Amino acid sequence: MRWVFVGASTIASQYMLGAVRAQKGGDVAWVVSGSAQHGADWASAHNVPKSTSDLAEALADESCDAVYISSTNEKHLPQAMAAIAAGKHVLCEKPLAMSVADAADMVKAAETAGVTFATNHHLRCSGTHRAMQALIAEGKIGKALSLRIFHAVHLPPHLQGWRINDATAGGGVIPDITVHDADVARFLLGEDPQRVVAQMAASGMGEGVEDSAMSVWTMPSGAMVMSHESFTHPFAGSGLEVHGTEGSIFAKDVMTQEPVGDVELVTAAGRAAVEVSRHNLYEQGLADFYSAVAGTGGAAADGQDGVKSLAVAMAVRDAAQTGQAVDVDYGDLA
Ligand code: NDP
Secondary structure (H helix, E strand, C coil): EEEEECCCHHHHHHHHHHHHHCCCCEEEEEEEEHHHHHHHHHHHHHHCCCECHHHHHHHHCCCCCCEEECCCCHHHHHHHHHHCHHHHHHHCCCCCCCCCCHHHHHHHHHHHHCCCCEEEHHHCCCCHHHHHHHHCCCCCCCEEEEEEEEEEEEEEECCCHHHHHCHCCCCCCCHHHHHHHHHHHHHHHHCCCCCCEEEEECCCCCCCCCCCCEEECCCCCCCCCEEECCCECCCCCCCEEEEEEEEEEEECCCCCCCCCCCEEEEEECCECCCCCCCCCCHHHHHHHHHHHHHHHCCCCHHHHHHHHHHHHHHHHHHHHHHHEEEECCCCHHC
């Protein structure tokens, strides 16, 4: 599969370029950037043959089958719509769009066009999260009662740009990290958050957008989720706990882009380390995307998963802004 990369971004260079090249026959033919110079520099630094600031020019290349979108968040909608209209399969970064309605429109457009559309939620591609999901699905912890997500990190200096000061580009920790946590909760518990209460703050980094959020979500089963995201915590480390009637899962350092972290299962039988695969998260996501395109499997996180994670994040922000409990609005997907 030959790819057009839309967005000469950090995630594209640090993870996705390598993940595409790790797939059989996978390569990136174009990078599209709003800045012709930045695009040309990025292409040359990463051995990508062509760069352009004209998305239509790259999409007209019939030798390319797929488009990966990792521009700033406000650009995802028009770029995805153009890629879908050109008949390309699309892997889009989270958050899919600036609103749930826009994200749902992207998914509908892809369905109508008959192309694969997926969301790059990498955490559900990790060996740790897949092992935890299997334990829960196999009933190893009994009925799930609660999930606690610890995802307060320190945003590295090279990413302290639009994320911390530009609401129009989709900045803020809620669209950035809460979407991932919403996807994790849905993936692990197999149900969609229903109602949320939340608080948010700018605690030293955010300028006009929140850099920290804490929220509590109720699930249809009655399980409760507690979620903490931040850009300002240098030493917190990440983690996740799932507690059930018959056992608890304790996972440390698993809210990350790397194949690291440890998972333990605690039951009446005692405490046991859980074996996990250490594969590359983004390569796994790409492999699943290839299966979805080939019709042999599903994307790790499809378009609807991206709409739903955004819906939860939007409800968290709404709840934090209003101080009220908010029902998650999944729009047509409810
Ligand atoms: P970056 O800030 O690195 O890049 C975003 C955009 O900023 C680029 O697409 C580019 O615009 C512009 N840009 C970056 N550097 C320069 C430069 N030196 N000169 C001019 N323009 C520049 O963003 P990230 O890679 O951190 O995030 C991109 C997207 O990916 C976001 O939607 C984010 O939410 C998502 N993401 C997902 C992750 C995941 O694990 N799933 C992890 C990290 C990010 P242009 O498009 O014009 O080239």
